[in-house]
Amino acid sequence: xxxIAEDSKPNATGKMTFLSRTETFAAAHRLSSKLLNDxxxxxxxxxxxxxxxxxxxxxVTVRGEMNPISGMFMNIYxxxxxxxxxxxxxxxxxxxxxxxxxxxxxxxxxxxLAVYIWKNLEKILxxxxxxxxxxxxxxxxxxxxxxx
Numbered sequence: 001x002x003x004i005a006e007d008s009k010p011n012a013t014g015k016m017t018f019l020s021r022t023e024t025f026a027a028a029h030r031l032s033s034k035l036l037n038d039x040x041x042x043x044x045x046x047x048x049x050x051x052x053x054x055x056x057x058x059x060v061t062v063r064g065e066m067n068p069i070s071g072m073f074m075n076i077y078x079x080x081x082x083x084x085x086x087x088x089x090x091x092x093x094x095x096x097x098x099x100x101x102x103x104x105x106x107x108x109x110x111x112x113l114a115v116y117i118w119k120n121l122e123k124i125l126x127x128x129x130x131x132x133x134x135x136x137x138x139x140x141x142x143x144x145x146x147x148x
Contacts, residue, residue, distance in 0.1 A: 017073045018131060020061040023083050025092035028053040029108035032097075051095075057136040058087060058117060062129045074129070086120035110137045114145035122147070 030052070031045035042049050060083055064073035094100060096108040102116050114135045121130050136142040 015066045016063060017066045018061055018063045019072075019074055019076065019079060020059055021076060021079045021083060022057060022059045023080075023087060024055060024057050025088055026053060026055050027091050027094050027096050029096040029103070031107060031109060033107050034105065054137045056091075056113075058083075059132075059134040059136075060087075060117075060121060060130075061132040061134070062125065063131040064126075064129050074126075082121060082124055086124055087117055090120065091117075110135055110141070110143045111145070114143045118145055118147055 028051060030050060031048040032041045033044070036044065060079065062074060062079060066073050090100060091113075096103045096113070100108075100116070102119075103112070106112050114133050117135065118130065118133050121133070130147065133145045134142060135145070
C-alpha cells in the first residue's frame, strides 16, 4: 500500500529532504579470494582470513521532495520495512560466504557487503530515492557507498 507521503511528485513542495534510518545485524564471514592460493590469502587478509563475525551497523539514506500534505517524503516505518526485507532478512545471523548466494564468487568485504545492500534496496525502494548506504563493521571502520 502506497502512502501519500511516497507519492511526492504531484504535490511536491520543491524541498528536498534526506531521511536516514539505522539498523544492526550480526553476520560471520571469512575474507578469502578464490583467485589466490592459501598463502596469498593469509598474507593479504591476515587474521581476517579466518572465520569471524561482526555486529554490523547500517545507515540507509533516501531522498525525495517533501509532500506538503503529509510533511514527509517517506514514512520512516516504510523505510524500516524496506530495510527489514533487503538487509535483515537475508543477512542477520548468517554466514555471508555460505548463506548468501551473492558471495559465492565475491569476497565478503565490507565494501562488497555495502554494494550487496545497495542492490537489494534498489530493487524495492521507489526509483531514484536511494542516496547512500553507510556500513560500519566496527566502531572505527565503515564504508560509504552511493551506487557509483
